[in-house]
Amino acid sequence: MPPSFVEDRRKAALEVFESQPVPTWRRSGFWTTTLRKLRLGELEPRRYTPLEELPEIVRQDLGDEEHAGLMVQRGASVVYTHVADERIVMMPLEQALEEHTDLVAEYFARRLPYDEGKFPAATAAFWTGGMFVHVPKDVQLERPIQIVWLIDEPGTAQYAHTLAVVGEFAECKIREYFVAPDLAGQALHAGAFELYALPGSHVNLAHYQDWGSGEVYDLSTRRVEIRRDAQVKWVPIHLGGHLTKQTLDIITAERGSDMRHTGMYFTERDEHLDLFSTDKHEEGHTTGDTVWKGALTGESRASYEGLIHIVPGASETDTYLQTHQMLLSPNAKGDAIPSLIVEVDNVKASHGGTVGELDEEQIFYMMTRGLSRTEAVRVLVEGYFEEVVQRLDDPGLEALVRRRIADKLRGAEQQVREFVAERAEAA
Amino acid sequence: MTLEIQNLHVRTEEREILHGVDLVVRRGENHALMGPNGSGKSTLANTLMGNPSYEVTEGRILLNGEDVTDADPDERAKAGLFMAFQYPATIPGVSVANFLRMAVNAKREEPIKVKEFGRLLGESMDLLRIDRDFTSRYLNEGFSGGEKKRAEILQLAVLQPEFAVLDETDSGLDIDALRIVADGVNRMRVPERGFLIITHYTRILGYVRPDFVHIMLDGRIVREGGPELADELEDKGYEWVREEVAASAP
Numbered sequence: 001m002p003p004s005f006v007e008d009r010r011k012a013a014l015e016v017f018e019s020q021p022v023p024t025w026r027r028s029g030f031w032t033t034t035l036r037k038l039r040l041g042e043l044e045p046r047r048y049t050p051l052e053e054l055p056e057i058v059r060q061d062l063g064d065e066e067h068a069g070l071m072v073q074r075g076a077s078v079v080y081t082h083v084a085d086e087r088i089v090m091m092p093l094e095q096a097l098e099e100h101t102d103l104v105a106e107y108f109a110r111r112l113p114y115d116e117g118k119f120p121a122a123t124a125a126f127w128t129g130g131m132f133v134h135v136p137k138d139v140q141l142e143r144p145i146q147i148v149w150l151i152d153e154p155g156t157a158q159y160a161h162t163l164a165v166v167g168e169f170a171e172c173k174i175r176e177y178f179v180a181p182d183l184a185g186q187a188l189h190a191g192a193f194e195l196y197a198l199p200g201s202h203v204n205l206a207h208y209q210d211w212g213s214g215e216v217y218d219l220s221t222r223r224v225e226i227r228r229d230a231q232v233k234w235v236p237i238h239l240g241g242h243l244t245k246q247t248l249d250i251i252t253a254e255r256g257s258d259m260r261h262t263g264m265y266f267t268e269r270d271e272h273l274d275l276f277s278t279d280k281h282e283e284g285h286t287t288g289d290t291v292w293k294g295a296l297t298g299e300s301r302a303s304y305e306g307l308i309h310i311v312p313g314a315s316e317t318d319t320y321l322q323t324h325q326m327l328l329s330p331n332a333k334g335d336a337i338p339s340l341i342v343e344v345d346n347v348k349a350s351h352g353g354t355v356g357e358l359d360e361e362q363i364f365y366m367m368t369r370g371l372s373r374t375e376a377v378r379v380l381v382e383g384y385f386e387e388v389v390q391r392l393d394d395p396g397l398e399a400l401v402r403r404r405i406a407d408k409l410r411g412a413e414q415q416v417r418e419f420v421a422e423r424a425e426a427a
Numbered sequence: 428m429t430l431e432i433q434n435l436h437v438r439t440e441e442r443e444i445l446h447g448v449d450l451v452v453r454r455g456e457n458h459a460l461m462g463p464n465g466s467g468k469s470t471l472a473n474t475l476m477g478n479p480s481y482e483v484t485e486g487r488i489l490l491n492g493e494d495v496t497d498a499d500p501d502e503r504a505k506a507g508l509f510m511a512f513q514y515p516a517t518i519p520g521v522s523v524a525n526f527l528r529m530a531v532n533a534k535r536e537e538p539i540k541v542k543e544f545g546r547l548l549g550e551s552m553d554l555l556r557i558d559r560d561f562t563s564r565y566l567n568e569g570f571s572g573g574e575k576k577r578a579e580i581l582q583l584a585v586l587q588p589e590f591a592v593l594d595e596t597d598s599g600l601d602i603d604a605l606r607i608v609a610d611g612v613n614r615m616r617v618p619e620r621g622f623l624i625i626t627h628y629t630r631i632l633g634y635v636r637p638d639f640v641h642i643m644l645d646g647r648i649v650r651e652g653g654p655e656l657a658d659e660l661e662d663k664g665y666e667w668v669r670e671e672v673a674a675s676a677p
């Protein structure tokens with residue numbers, strides 16, 4: 001029997017889920033994220049039996065890099081678990097509830113209220129399988145911990161929960177991959193992620209999302225809590241998804257904690273991406289550094305809103321946030337909004353942003369060195385994202401991201417070329 | 428083998444800037460184009476490279492007899508034309524070495540071998556006394572004025588074009604840097620290569636002796652001569668040219 005705190009939470013969450021309508025998110029009147037076309041009733045959690053071998057798509061993305069531990073959840077079931085480093089605990093969350101009850105009880109859902117909305121409630125009520133990672137005190141890992149969420153059949157609803165606890169002075173890399181082949185039909189990933197970086201720990205965290213060209217909806221909440229003198233470098237990467245609506249929060253919760261938050265997105269076709277991130281400083285003497293970069297092609301829509309929130313009492317905080325967005329198509333629409341809520345004096349907080357198109361002077365410069373216009377555009381866009389890619393500090397994942405950026409640019413080549421030429425004419 | 432500029436009229440959206448420029452650079456020759464600020468020197472250089480901000484309304488540009496007036500910048504580069512920019516663009520996320528390798532490969536059928544490229548780059552860096560770690564920096568990002576100029580000349584050295592236009596490469600360099608750059612240029616002065624050195628001051632011409640000097644004023648070349656013209660200009664200044672031109676006007 002699972003402990004009652006989980007069952008009670010499921011019940012309460014179910015009530016919230018059933019009582020709330022499917023939400024529509026509107027911001028300032030002109031930006032709307034709607035789930036109008038999501039046929040929720042036709043989606044269902046699908047169970048699978050364990051796999052001997054990694055699915056091809058997972059193998060392709062992960063490459064043959066060695067890991068400290070690897071788990072794959074397909075649909076509603078954890079189908080693959082391999083723990084290479086015995087110092088860590090890595091197992092389905094359902095199993096951890098039984099085997100590590102106290103530890104799970106201490107952290108589970110601490111930063112994830114079930115009543116934040118219909119889909120957080122759905123996740124809290126319906127999650128199955130789940131991921132649990134514990135890197136004990138003082139353990140230092142070289143190789144990454146890899147978690148894969150796989151959806152490979154249309155009609156799937158995947159309710160996800162990951163709980164990661166990194167002990168005092170431990171050091172590790174944690175990666176979550178969200179992957180699907182190009183599905184013919186709808187699917188849903190409603191996810192919850194929570195990481196607790198305990199005092200003095202160092203975590204390099206990445207989220208890699210590429211749901212392919214199918215109709216995958218991703219409605220997720222991710223929260224990172226950083227305790228005294230700990231540091232989390234977080235790199236969320238969005239490379240595909242029909243509709244994505246996510247809340248990404250990173251919290252410096254105790255003195256001396258430090259967040260490095262560097263994200264990117266590249267949208268294409270008719271994808272719709274709506275991200276809201278908060279860098280929350282709950283304590284003074286904490287530091288932050290956030291950079292988000294996006295590029296848009298096709299008829300895609302991408303909105304990134306990044307908030308720095310410094311609560312009363314969190315003085316001597318030093319933080320900044322930058323957002324950049326690059327339009328590569330006349331039919332794409334984007335929005336990148338940095339904002340600031342500072343409820344205390346004596347802090348250093350700043351934000352800035354750029355929204356732009358490719359710079360014709362840069363393209364001209366490169367062409368005078370013999371590069372074609374297409375190559376110049378590719379090099380510029382790759383260079384633009386390079387700052388984010390390098391923060392991954394993980395050659396395998398870096399190569400994957402670079403490859404996918406190049407693929408997307410190739411896919412949009414004709415369109416980008418026309419757009420840039422058109423803008424050059426107009427200028 | 429020549430770079431020929433014939434009766435070139437160039438305009439931006441607002442107005443005509445060059446009003447009929449003629450100039451011929453043969454391989455092996457070193458030409459200096461001098462003129463006060465705003466006279467149209469950079470406009471000429473940019474037009475030679477095909478900058479889309481400038482429109483050629485009359486005249487033409489011939490490279491080895493071939494009309495390149497409407498060619499794209501990359502075609503001109505491949506045909507052997509190079510410009511060191513007065514204000515080079517910054518290319519974030521792209522290292523000097525990577526960029527140079529792409530530029531070298533753009534002109535080749537087969538990509539250059541890693542070793543061969545390393546040697547080419549190493550030699551050029553030695554020539555210009557550039558530190559090794561320079562090439563891992565992103566191109567022009569956070570570069571000082573002098574570093575940008577050196578990066579331009581490094582590209583010149585690696586790409587080895589047939590005709591090189593240097594747009595005010597000397598400005599913003601201190602005397603030591605100027606000497607190094609001038610030294611580098613002198614070593615690249617070979618019979619197979621022509622130079623058009625654009626400058627506001629005569630300073631660099633003390634190191635890189637020109638064979639011909641052209642003085643531009645208000646979008647026209649108004650005086651031409653040998654190296655002695657630069658010396659005369661040094662003594663008398665641009666006002667002298669301006670007055671002479673005014674006096675000889677019909």
Ligand SMILES: Nc1ncnc2c1ncn2[C@@H]1O[C@H](COP(=O)(O)OP(=O)(O)O)[C@@H](O)[C@H]1O
Nearest residue numbers: 439444462463464465466467468469470471480
């Ligand atoms: N892209 C441009 N758009 C508008 N005006 C320009 C542009 N480039 C140059 N000009 C104008 O043309 C004139 C010549 O400029 P430039 O060629 O830069 O001179 P120089 O290099 O000799 O200092 C100046 O009056 C300048 O303002």
Ligand SMILES: [Mg+2]
Nearest residue numbers: 468469513595
């Ligand atoms: Mg100039």
